[in-house]
Amino acid sequence: MIKLAIMCLVVAAIAAILGFGGVAGAFVDIAVWIAIIAVVLFVVFLLLGMFAGKKARDALD
Structure with a gap:
């Protein structure tokens, strides 16, 4: 998407x-x-990845 903006x-x-x-x-x-x-999409997916990763890590522990 950044390529398109450039x-x-x-x-x-x-x-x-x-x-x-x-x-x-x-x-x-x-x-x-x-x-x-x-x-905005980068921030949303970054937060989703952080929360999903935390839940997955907690489930494995």
């Missing part, structure tokens, strides 16, 4: 260089939202 930023940079300001702004907004979603 690709959107690259496309935005190329569009800005070529003078397509509206398209560049849209791609930057898309990249920001994708990055935010990626960070």
Whole structure:
């Protein structure tokens, strides 16, 4: 997902260089939202993994 955000930023940079300001702004907004979603999903799955790992470890003890 981070790769997709970086690709959107690259496309935005190329569009800005070529003078397509509206398209560049849209791609930057898309990249920001994708990055935010990626960070939120990372934190959610990190917490789920920590809690599931603790429960599994407690069950084995």
